[in-house]
Amino acid sequence: MSGKIIAVGFGPGDEQNMTLRARQAFDECQYIIGYNTYIDLIRPILTTQEIVRTGMTEEVSRAQEAVKLAEQGHTVAVISSGDAGVYGMAGLIYEVLVEKGWEEEKGIKVEVVPGVSAIQACASLLGAPVMHDSCTISLSDHLTPWEWIKKRVEAAAMADFIIALYNPKSGRRTRQIEETQKILLKYRSPETPVGLVKSAYRDRQQVVMTDLEHMLEHEIGMLTTVIIGNSTTFMYDGKMITPRGYHRKYTLGEEKQPLKPHERLKEEAEPWAMHGGEAQEDAETKTLDSKPVRMIAEEALARLNGTTPDVMIPMFQEQPIFEFTVSPGVANKKMTASQLAALASIVGE
């Protein structure tokens, strides 16, 4: 007789931001398996369950123990903070089962209970920084080569993603976050808003607003999540806010909108949209198009010749410049002389 493993993401750590299903899952289980710190966090809501707690690098033995107990017919919760499927225990449980040739129909049942992940918990405390396309990157090179993590940071920076850094730093790993800042500064303004959230929704919660240039002057540790804005993110009254759209079809201060709802979805209101399968390239895009490509080529050739060009070329070079003219945070932005010159040359003045 086979039991069941429930991989439970219990959210940031407080009972309030846990889902109902997570709570119920605990009630259904005979065993709760987790990392010491996580067990301590949910201890208050546990009742008669047997608790199996292990240290930080014991993920594999936790997964193996869960499988063993489920094989004996028990229902077992394996807990992760945040979401069990995001750098959590869900994957490892499946991996251990796969190694054993498991088939769900004949064997152990598996359920993954989703939870609020750190990117959402931290964003909610910062304001609304994750309103547009975003990514999560773990800076831990414990299981992933650093060269690959670095390339991922670079791609995210180029493509103007909002970036949430998980595991930014530990006692042993201190240089990854510095290297990451360096890469980001090649593509984004030093004034880019950065939010540092430590222990979100837990006892020692700390929220710090800073920017890309000054982020390392603040405490960053194992329990910190670092959220880096995109080129349109702005700070206002202690909040970090990313506007929803890069182009605006709304006038936020007015009750009467320039476009009625039914007009907003019309083609003529969306000159940037893809219509009938072909992207409409406007004159602006055309003008900008050849520049980055030449710069990428020159950079690549410089590298081949063993030299490194001073400045990397962002894939989205036109974007931050364009955004200066439409972002509601324009009052808080600063431009350098060279940015202004670049803007002038691009708009052709």
Next chain:
Amino acid sequence: MSGKIIAVGFGPGDEQNMTLRARQAFDECQYIIGYNTYIDLIRPILTTQEIVRTGMTEEVSRAQEAVKLAEQGHTVAVISSGDAGVYGMAGLIYEVLVEKGWEEEKGIKVEVVPGVSAIQACASLLGAPVMHDSCTISLSDHLTPWEWIKKRVEAAAMADFIIALYNPKSGRRTRQIEETQKILLKYRSPETPVGLVKSAYRDRQQVVMTDLEHMLEHEIGMLTTVIIGNSTTFMYDGKMITPRGYHRKYTLGEEKQPLKPHERLKEEAEPWAMHGGEAQEDAETKTLDSKPVRMIAEEALARLNGTTPDVMIPMFQEQPIFEFTVSPGVANKKMTASQLAALASIVGE
């Protein structure tokens, strides 16, 4: 006297996967404001609250209405499915307040209640596809130029992110998902696992497992989230699973691990890690290094000359090849003759 706006993310839609705080927030409010479909989803748990429901493109008027009611002293919940801060209402509420010169200390209070976002809800139904670095991209060009969305897809594909596509398709927008598939196929194998989840945790939930080559043969609509695996994601027994680490320090089938926990964090067990600030480049990395750069240069130059090279060069070209040797999903992978040849030449055989 000023009231309060609570931007509530209520998760995928069922009561089970809603947080306790979301539920409580509704109880605290005199008004609930939301898009028709969302109001219908949470209707069963509402009691005496006044309900303000509007159509799909009425986001701005919803935010404005919330501000107006809060200015009158009311507590108002503005609801979003998933997380209110992820393509949701939180940002727009702040934007409308910013336009009015709002200061929280003197005026309306704002709280953002985080929720389980679609990437987590859908991933939990697929298995464990989002165990490593991932990103979310909305394919809607309603507020964002298509050219920029496309570049973001390209960067994410290059850098081997797991990708969750929000708003992949609507009645009016049908070509974006096709164009996206084309871009992804330049960097990832046609066998890359893809999960399509429609209406996760709602009445008409549908989960489809497919791959990059065949994904368009299945129904994709407004309520579908598309999750595309990275180069190590594999399918097993109807589950989509991404291994946690690119390098392994664990033997999953054995109870006794080759490295004891305290040994795993030692430098000699992590030849790929950054030590003392310098990344240790091993021979393998060095050999591979010059190749992609030359290819990038050639591609860029080809573009300058007005021609398009046949194949784009993935930033992570070495990665999928390496993973063939370590992924537990190796039994399910197929290699083409040219991939085998490339692998052979790289390992020097």
